[in-house]
Amino acid sequence: MRKILITGANGLLGQKIVNQLESKGQDYIATGRGENRNPNCPPEKYHSLDITLEDEVESSFQKLQPTHVINTAAMTNVDACEDDVEGCELLNVKAVEILWKAAKKIGAHLQLLSTDFVFDGKQGNYKETDEPNPLSVYGQSKLDAEHILTQDENTNWSIVRTIIILGKTPGMSRSNILLWAKGALEKGDALTIVDDQFRAPTWADDLAWACLRIVELDKKGIYHICGPETLSILEIVHRVGKYYDLNTQLIQPIKSSSLNQKAKRPPKTGFDLSKAKNELGYNPKTLEQILERL
Incomplete structure (x- = not known):
C-alpha cells in the first residue's frame, strides 16, 4: 500500500496534491x-514538520513510514534567494539532503520538484x-x-521540473501572474510587462496530477512538466485581459534589462513534453482552459 508524505502541503502545489489524494481516498500525510x-x-492527516531539522525529519519518517515523499517545499522567490543565499541553501539544498537520507533509511521514494531555471534560456523547449546551466x-x-x-x-527518486505554476487555493501566501494581471487590469492600472522572457505557464492541478502519476506508475528519473504553450510574459498578460474582456491599452512592453532585477532570468525556457506525454499520458491545459477553471 502506498502512503505518500507531502512537504510544503500548505503551498499551491502541495494543496492541489493533497486535494487529489483526498478525492481518490488514498493514504497520505500532509506536512x-x-x-x-x-x-x-x-x-x-496533517503534521507540522520542519524539513531543515534532521532529527525531526528522521523521527517523523520512522514513525509515519511513508512509501513515497513528494517535496514541494522550497524557497522560490528568485530575487530573495540572491539576498539570502544561506536561507536558500538551507531550504532548497540541505533540506533535500536531510529528506533523502531519511527516505533511504526506510526505503521510500523521494520526488523532488525542480525548475526551468536550472537552464540558461538560450534555446528553450528543453528536453x-x-x-543545465543556471x-x-x-x-x-x-x-x-x-x-x-x-x-x-x-x-529510488524522481525529479519533476516545472515552469510558472498557476492556480488558486485558500490561504495562498503569494499570488501568481494570472491573478495579479486580472486584478491590475480590473483596476485600470498602467502595466509595464517584459516582452523578452518566454515561459510555458503550468496549471497547478495538471502538475499535481503528473506528480502523482509518476508515483502511481512507479516511475523514476527526470520529467519535464509544464503547460503546452511557450509564451512571452507580455502575451500571457494580454491573453488574460482578452479572456476577461478587460482594457489592455494600458499595457506597455519593456525589456528585462530595464527592471534591474537582482537575479538573472533565463530569456526563453519551455519544455519538450514528449516524455511526459508518452510515459505518463500527460495532457496539459492551455492558458484559456486554465482561466476557465479559475
Missing part, C-alpha cells in the same frame, strides 16, 4: 511549517537530457538539490 491551511485536509542562486540551488539524487547510486 508543513505551522498550522494546516488547507480546509480540504482533515486535521488528523530532460539537455545540459544563471541565478535559485537555479543553482535547485540543480545542487538534483545532484544529491542524480549522483547517488540509489535510484
Whole structure:
C-alpha cells in the first residue's frame, strides 16, 4: 500500500496534491511549517514538520513510514534567494539532503520538484537530457538539490521540473501572474510587462496530477512538466485581459534589462513534453482552459 508524505502541503502545489489524494481516498500525510491551511485536509492527516531539522525529519519518517515523499517545499522567490543565499541553501539544498537520507533509511521514494531555471534560456523547449546551466542562486540551488539524487547510486527518486505554476487555493501566501494581471487590469492600472522572457505557464492541478502519476506508475528519473504553450510574459498578460474582456491599452512592453532585477532570468525556457506525454499520458491545459477553471 502506498502512503505518500507531502512537504510544503500548505503551498499551491502541495494543496492541489493533497486535494487529489483526498478525492481518490488514498493514504497520505500532509506536512508543513505551522498550522494546516488547507480546509480540504482533515486535521488528523496533517503534521507540522520542519524539513531543515534532521532529527525531526528522521523521527517523523520512522514513525509515519511513508512509501513515497513528494517535496514541494522550497524557497522560490528568485530575487530573495540572491539576498539570502544561506536561507536558500538551507531550504532548497540541505533540506533535500536531510529528506533523502531519511527516505533511504526506510526505503521510500523521494520526488523532488525542480525548475526551468536550472537552464540558461538560450534555446528553450528543453528536453530532460539537455545540459543545465543556471544563471541565478535559485537555479543553482535547485540543480545542487538534483545532484544529491542524480549522483547517488540509489535510484529510488524522481525529479519533476516545472515552469510558472498557476492556480488558486485558500490561504495562498503569494499570488501568481494570472491573478495579479486580472486584478491590475480590473483596476485600470498602467502595466509595464517584459516582452523578452518566454515561459510555458503550468496549471497547478495538471502538475499535481503528473506528480502523482509518476508515483502511481512507479516511475523514476527526470520529467519535464509544464503547460503546452511557450509564451512571452507580455502575451500571457494580454491573453488574460482578452479572456476577461478587460482594457489592455494600458499595457506597455519593456525589456528585462530595464527592471534591474537582482537575479538573472533565463530569456526563453519551455519544455519538450514528449516524455511526459508518452510515459505518463500527460495532457496539459492551455492558458484559456486554465482561466476557465479559475
